[in-house]
Amino acid sequence: xxxxxxxxxxxxxxxxxxxxxxxxxxxxxxxxxxxxxxxxxxxxxxxxxxxxxxxxxxxxxxxxxxxxxxxxxxxxxxxxxxxxxxxxxxxxxxxxxxxxxxxxxxxxxxxxxxxxxxxxxxxxxxxxxxxxxxxxxxxxxxxxxxxxxxxxxxxxxxxxxxxxxxxxxxxxxxxxxxxxxxxxxxxxxxxxxxxxxxxxxxxxxxxxxxxxxxxxxxxxxxxxxxxxxxxxxxxxxxxxxxxxxxxxxxxxxxxxxxxxxxxxxxxxxxxxxxxxxxxxxxxxxxxxxxxxxxxxxxxxxxxxxxxxxxxxxxxxxxxxxxxxxxxxxxxxxxxxxxxxxxxxxxxxxxxxxxxxxxxxxxxxxxxxxxxxxxxxxxxxxxxxxxxxxxxxxxxxxxxxxxxxxxxxxxxxxxxxxxxxxxxxxxxxxxxxxxxxxxxxxxxxxxxxxxxxxxxxxxxxxxxxxxxxxxxxxxxxxxxxxxxxxxxxxxxxxxxxxxxxxxxxxxxxxxxxxxxxxxxxxxxxxxxxxxxxxxxxxxxxxxxxxxxxxxxxxxxxxxxxxxxxxxxxxxxxxxxxxxxxxxxx
Amino acid sequence: xxxxxxxxxxxxxxxxxxxxxxxxxxxxxxxxxxxxxxxxxxxxxxxxxxxxxxxxxxxxxxxxxxxxxxxxxxxxxxxxxxxxxxxxxxxxxxxxxxxxxxxxxxxxxxxxxxxxxxxxxxxxxxxxxxxxxxxxxxxxxxxxxxxxxxxxxxxxxxxxxxxxxxxxxxxxxxxxxxxxxxxxxxxxxxxxxxxxxxxxxxxxxxxxxxxxxxxxxxxxxxxxxxxxxxxxx
Numbered sequence: 155x156x157x158x159x160x161x162x163x164x165x166x167x168x169x170x171x172x173x174x175x176x177x178x179x180x181x182x183x184x185x186x187x188x189x190x191x192x193x194x195x196x197x198x199x200x201x202x203x204x205x206x207x208x209x210x211x212x213x214x215x216x217x218x219x220x221x222x223x224x225x226x227x228x229x230x231x232x233x234x235x236x237x238x239x240x241x242x243x244x245x246x247x248x249x250x251x252x253x254x255x256x257x258x259x260x261x262x263x264x265x266x267x268x269x270x271x272x273x274x275x276x277x278x279x280x281x282x283x284x285x286x287x288x289x290x291x292x293x294x295x296x297x298x299x300x301x302x303x304x305x306x307x308x309x310x311x312x313x314x315x316x317x318x319x320x321x322x323x324x325x326x327x328x329x330x331x332x333x334x335x336x337x338x339x340x341x342x343x344x345x346x347x348x349x350x351x352x353x354x355x356x357x358x359x360x361x362x363x364x365x366x367x368x369x370x371x372x373x374x375x376x377x378x379x380x381x382x383x384x385x386x387x388x389x390x391x392x393x394x395x396x397x398x399x400x401x402x403x404x405x406x407x408x409x410x411x412x413x414x415x416x417x418x419x420x421x422x423x424x425x426x427x428x429x430x431x432x433x434x435x436x437x438x439x440x441x442x443x444x445x446x447x448x449x450x451x452x453x454x455x456x457x458x459x460x461x462x463x464x465x466x467x468x469x470x471x472x473x474x475x476x477x478x479x480x481x482x483x484x485x486x487x488x489x490x491x492x493x494x495x496x497x498x499x500x501x502x503x504x505x506x507x508x509x510x511x512x513x514x515x516x517x518x519x520x521x522x523x524x525x526x527x528x529x530x531x532x533x534x535x536x537x538x539x540x541x542x543x544x545x546x547x548x549x550x551x552x553x554x555x556x557x558x559x560x561x562x563x564x565x566x567x568x569x570x571x572x573x574x575x576x577x578x579x580x581x582x583x584x585x586x587x588x589x590x591x592x593x594x595x596x597x598x599x600x601x602x603x604x605x606x607x608x609x610x611x612x613x614x615x616x617x618x619x620x621x622x623x624x625x626x627x628x629x630x631x632x633x634x635x636x637x638x639x640x641x642x643x644x645x646x647x648x649x650x651x652x653x654x655x656x657x658x659x660x661x662x663x664x665x666x667x668x669x670x671x672x673x674x675x676x677x678x679x680x681x682x683x684x685x686x687x688x689x690x691x692x693x694x695x696x697x698x699x700x701x702x703x704x705x706x707x708x709x710x711x712x713x714x715x716x717x718x719x720x721x722x723x724x725x726x727x728x729x730x731x732x733x734x735x736x737x738x
Numbered sequence: 739x740x741x742x743x744x745x746x747x748x749x750x751x752x753x754x755x756x757x758x759x760x761x762x763x764x765x766x767x768x769x770x771x772x773x774x775x776x777x778x779x780x781x782x783x784x785x786x787x788x789x790x791x792x793x794x795x796x797x798x799x800x801x802x803x804x805x806x807x808x809x810x811x812x813x814x815x816x817x818x819x820x821x822x823x824x825x826x827x828x829x830x831x832x833x834x835x836x837x838x839x840x841x842x843x844x845x846x847x848x849x850x851x852x853x854x855x856x857x858x859x860x861x862x863x864x865x866x867x868x869x870x871x872x873x874x875x876x877x878x879x880x881x882x883x884x885x886x887x888x889x890x891x892x893x894x895x896x897x898x899x900x901x902x903x904x905x906x907x908x909x910x911x912x913x914x915x916x917x918x919x920x921x922x923x924x925x926x927x928x929x930x931x932x933x934x935x936x937x938x939x940x941x942x943x944x945x946x947x948x949x950x951x952x953x954x955x956x957x958x959x960x961x962x963x964x965x966x967x968x969x970x971x
Contacts (some may be wrong), residue, residue: 190789193885194797251866254856256874263868288881293879294796303854371791407794482745487794490813583952610780623925654785656751662784663832667804684814 155347159185159310160353160574164336164378165316166192167278168293168556169538169563170357173520176567178307185310186350187338189373189664192311195369196359197538197559201484202292202412203285203558204250205273206243210264211283217241218275219284221731224273226233227511227547228442228691228701229733230391230709230726231703238518239545239554239561241693246560247286255299257288258720259482268480269415272441272551281415281439282724285553287340290398290410290483296556307693312658314341316664318591320381320534321355323580328386328524328713333533334580337587339594339665346594352577353570354524355535356382357563358516361675363668365507366621368616369401369408378540380671382514387524387531388711388722390542391512393682393693394677396625397433398551399445402508405414409484409503411552414438416480418469421500422451422457428465433738438737443549443692446505446626456610459502466500506624509541509555510675511546511692512682515711515724516545520566526711526724529672533580535570537562537681544709547726548691571678597666600651607649609666616643616669616676624680629697633684647673678712686710739822741765744802745772745786746827747837756827756834767817771804775811775838778814788838795950798886802826802838808888808948831890845887848903852911852929857922861935867955874917880913881959882950882951889945889955895938902938903930905955915965927966 161177166188178182188195195275209212220240246419251257251265258266267283275282281655288295316340322331335350358378362370383389401408401422414420415666419438422428432448433440440448453463469477476496477485488494488501514536515523520543522534537543538559545558600606623636647670654662688702708723741763748756763777772790780788790800793812800811804826805819816824832840860868883906890896890904911930915923930936937961945955 188790190797190799191846191885194791196792196797197797198884199792246863248866250859252862254858254914256877256917257866259869259871259874261871263870263873265866289880294884298881299856304855305850306855308856371797372793373791405794483796490815491794527939558928608780610784652784654787656785656836658750659787659839662779663786663846671778 155345157347158350158579159183159354160351161355161570162187162349163334163355163357165195165357165359167195167357167359167559168296168300168312169566170355171304172311172560172563173355173537173567174304175293175300175307175569176564177484177571178304178309180571182571187312187313187315187317189316189341191295196374198294198297199371200296201290201408201410201555202270202415203268203292203553204296204560205270205284205285205553206247206286206557207240207284208244208247208265208267208604210260211267214282216244216283216390218277218282219243221277221627222273223545223551223734224406224547224731226551226607227549228736230690232544232545232727233731234538234727234730235518235543235545238513239557242561244556246564250296250299253275253299253303255288257286268384269439270411270437271411271414271439281436283336285415287412289479290412290481292355293556303455305494312338315339315347316341317358317377317381318594318667319587320385321582321586324482325581326386327382327531327534332533334582338592339664341659342423343382344660346591348587350579350582352574353533355537355566355570356540357536357538358540360510360539360673362507364616364620364672364676364679366617367401367404367406367504368507369398369406370507375668376671376675377668379513380538380674381561383674384520386714387522387720388515388713389513389678390515391544391712392678392712393686393710394511394548394680394691395507396442396509396511396692397446397505398508399449399505400441400467400503402487403502403504405491406485406506407491408506408508409487409501410481412469413469413481413484416476417472418467420445421430421466422452423459423461424457428452436738441549441551441714444738447477447694449505449532450626457647463517464502464504467503468500469496470500471500482497486618489545509550511541511542511544511550513542516543518565519569520562521569522607522624525694526722535566537566548693553729563572591639594667596652597652597663599650600657605649606651607646609650609652609669612643612646612650613669613672616640616672620676624683626694627694628683628695630684633680636680637684640673640680644673646677676687678719682710682712682721683722739765739767741774742823743778744825745837746815748834749836765816766876767815769810769816771814771826772800772811773827774824776890781951784795787836796884798884801829801886801888801891803830808892809874810886810888810950814909816898828883829887831891832887845890845906848907849910849947851903852907852915853922853926854910856914858919861894861922867919869918876918877913878910879953882953883909884951886950888950892948894942894944895940899938901934903934905959908936908959909953909955910964912959915962926970930962931966936966
């Protein structure tokens with residue numbers, strides 16, 4: 155079945171929903187596809203807040219936010235993009251309030267703001283109150299508010315449609331072709347639908363599920379990133395993957411940085427507030443890459459709790475009132491998942507795989523670009539975690555993921571609304587869905603059962619090798635072994651076969667498909683990490699512990715080649731802030 | 739520990755009606771029901787079908803009937819369920835698609851009926867609208883809803899009258915009716931005063947027991963019906 159829309163958005167998190175709102179306001183025939191229901195998207199799991207230099211509680215300026223973003227990203231940030239982010243953060247937060255978002259308020263009724271990691275006043279002097287928040291449910295409120303407005307404007311949704319291929323006209327995505335639509339699998343009945351469109355936006359989120367311990371939802375399997383890569387478009391800065399310092403021990407469920415923004419501290423086995431040694435100025439509010447490394451260094455030095463592989467997050471001194479009013483959800487997480495009462499006990503935490511700084515390369519209007527010259531892929535857009543614009547560089551600051559998806563989701567929608575005018579719908583061949591139909595059939599009919607591989611087993615092996623070899627500390631031996639292991643898994647993936655033969659809600663089939671996407675994300679991450687022989691932001695090489703601006707102040711691009719990713723580079727845009735040593 | 743897990747299974751392409759299947763699963767007391775379902779799916783029977791995503795109680799995908807009560811599978815630990823026996827069935831009162839997956843379309847259609855969005859038609863100010871902490875607190879409880887359907891599908895009034903708009907839709911109407919910035923309370927109250935609206939609530943409190951977000955749902959429903967009565971007098 156073929157369905158036509160002028161614009162098509164894949165993914166219904168914050169970026170996709172805001173883009174849909176812009177298209178609806180412009181009167182464009184647009185639709186949103188999601189493999190979940192929109193309110194299940196992972197934007198809803200964001201907790202602590204969204205930074206914007208409103209200056210409601212103390213002096214603040216977008217230039218300070220921009221500087222913090224650039225420095226936080228260890229100078230790999232494209233500064234023209236960081237400027238857009240910091241400037242437009244202010245108007246997007248105000249617009250969210252106008253849409254009804256229930257922010258916490260100051261006594262005089264303005265949006266309340268609190269401190270967050272790496273966000274400072276006057277270019278690094280001290281923490282600043284910049285994060286606008288709704289308790290520790292800011293992402294939930296953003297997702298609900300945007301979905302509510304989409305309902306108000308009558309946006310068309312295709313819920314529980316899983317994207318399985320991208321379609322191009324006049325050549326593949328990497329060879330000058332124009333985006334022409336997508337193929338989606340309707341989960342309810344297993345039918346493949348071809349969607350034709352003048353503009354296609356990917357807002358499919360991240361791929362934290364390639365790691366064993368992660369804060370990410372099960373659905374975050376890099377679908378959009380992998381599909382772009384398979385069509386000849388490179389993926390950017392894949393070696394930069396953020397580990398959030400405070401995941402619940404063993405489970406990886408996020409405990410927001412807001413806990414430290416409100417005054418919580420990290421403690422080692424001796425009860426020492428160890429961040430004072432690693433970041434004398436910002437202490438527990440240093441950026442996440444520094445804090446995660448510090449935790450592992452404490453553990454390696456035998457100062458984990460009881461000599462084990464975790465430390466404590468302590469909020470007891472904040473008092474019941476602050477904890478219950480401003481951190482209610484994460485307090486409940488500690489109670490439910492650890493059986494720990496944060497009012498009386500410190501909470502066991504360990505770093506958890508959290509956020510991909512890299513992804514699909516885009517320009518400032520969220521248009522996908524396919525080389526180091528900024529050549530645009532006509533009709534293809536990306537925003538949110540799946541995209542790399544790049545505002546996060548080598549390490550994202552807390553709350554900037556929300557700022558990113560709001561600012562660039564909005565820009566994507568506005569740009570698409572302009573670009574579809576006066577353009578004809580592309581031509582698609584009748585058999586556009588055949589290549590992916592064959593791929594899905596292979597998972598169902600594959601090799602004889604005796605030789606078959608199990609997707610869940612391969613997924614576990616992948617998550618283990620990524621966690622152990624491509625985590626916070628890396629070196630050549632670990633990464634070389636990881637690349638070899640991922641290639642072995644790729645070979646074995648060809649023999650994966652699913653047991654569920656049904657057409658209705660076949661999640662076994664779709665999870666096997668998702669494993670293929672994760673393998674692409676993992677291979678490009680590991681190869682990019684092996685290639686970059688320096689340490690910068692979240693990418694720390696023990697065999698190359700220093701930042702090397704002479705050689706590596708460049709983005710990486712990974713192109714799909716016959717034997718694996720082919721690595722190239724792309725210059726970083728530097729406008730206001732020249733790279734300096736990064737201390738906090 | 740060994741868990742005796744019973745799951746109500748249904749494959750529309752093979753079964754004429756649902757049937758119980760039994761599984762023995764090795765688990766820790768701190769494991770959650772969702773962990774059990776994954777163990778079955780990944781180690782015993784790949785065709786077991788359920789929705790889940792965030793796995794920590796925020797996305798609302800995995801509401802189901804666990805030991806006779808509507809719960810999120812990712813939020814219930816085995817040590818909260820007593821000794822070693824767990825039964826899991828789809829949410830009651832909603833059409834079953836396959837195994838633990840129910841058809842949510844009717845549920846979301848009711849949600850959409852209550853105008854679940856801020857209506858404020860005047861020109862927006864340059865900065866944020868002011869709202870005092872007290873005004874903000876007035877509707878805080880009902881902003882927590884994650885649309886998991888645990889409440890509506892636990893409601894005997896909804897089982898008896900499937901047209902009843904249900905607690906979840908009323909909660910989402912409440913969230914806007916009591917927001918000082920909103921201008922459409924009248925229209926929402928009119929919708930909820932109709933035959934399928936708030937009057938079906940018999941204050942049975944199943945919804946409150948079922949809500950994974952701890953929302954005081956019955957109180958919200960009573961506040962909405964109170965506002966309807968006030969409007970008429």
